[in-house]
Amino acid sequence: MLNSRSKALHRTLDLLRQPPRRPDIGQGFLDLLPDEPSEASMRVQRLWTTSTGVQMYTRIYDLPSALTPPWLRDIHGRLELAPGDTVLDLGSGPGNISRMLSRQVGDEGLVVGVDISRPMLQRAVTSTDADNVVFTRGDATSVAFADGVFDAVCCVAMLQLVPDPSPVYDEIARVLAPGGRATIITTGRAGTLLRPVTTLLEWASQARMFGPDEIPDALAQRGLTSIRSRTIGLFEVVHARKPR
C-alpha cells in the first residue's frame, strides 16, 4: 500500500512537472486530478467508472492465461523492457498490465499507472502488492509528468475510449525519453469478414475503431520512428520508438 515513505511514491513525484506540495494518497493511489473529469461521456467509458463495470472487466483476466493472445502476453518484449526502466501505463484500469510489466523492470525500475476512473484505481490498488508500481488518477490527454522521463509507454485498450486521441499521441511523444519505446493496443476496423462486427460495436459502444494507418501516421507526425503496426482481428497493435 502506498504511504508517504514509499520509495516508489517519491520516485513518481520526481517525475512530475509540478509535484504537489501535499500529495493526495488517501485512497492508495496518487490523485493528480482536481475534480471529477467530464470524460465519462461515452457509454463504454461510463461503464468503467462503475463498480459493476470494474468487476465485469476484471473477470476477463480470470480466464486461463492460455487464452491471452500472445501479442498481449509479450507486451514487455515489444517494449524491450530492461531492469531499472521507468514505464508509463496509460489507462491502467485494474492494473493487470502494470503488474505484468513491474516484474520485468525489477526493484530498481518503476511502473506508473494512470487512470481516470476511481473504481478502477481502487481495484488496481487492492490487487497490487508490488513495491515498484504506483497508480495515479490522471487524464491521458494531459498527463502531469515532465518531458522525456519514461523509457517506455504502453496504452492498452484505452485509446478507443477517448473522444479525440490527438492529445494522447502528443503526450506519449512528449513523455518518452530519447530511445524510448511505445506500444498502443486498441480496437481497429477489421478487414472485410469482421467489418460488420466492428461497425456494430462502434455504434453500440461509441468506442472508436481505428483504421490501419491512423495511429502510425499520428505517431510519425509527432517524430516517432521504427513504427510497426498490425491489425489482429478486432485490434490494432502499434509499436514505435522515439529517436535518440
Ligand SMILES: C[S@@+](CC[C@H](N)C(=O)[O-])C[C@H]1O[C@@H](n2cnc3c(N)ncnc32)[C@H](O)[C@@H]1O
Ligand atoms: C478497458 S480498460 C483497459 C485497462 C488496462 N489497460 C487493460 O488492458 O487491462 C480502459 C481504461 O482506460 C481508462 N480511461 C479511459 N479514458 C481515460 C483517460 N482519458 N485517461 C486515463 N484513463 C482513461 C478507463 O477508466 C479504463 O480503466
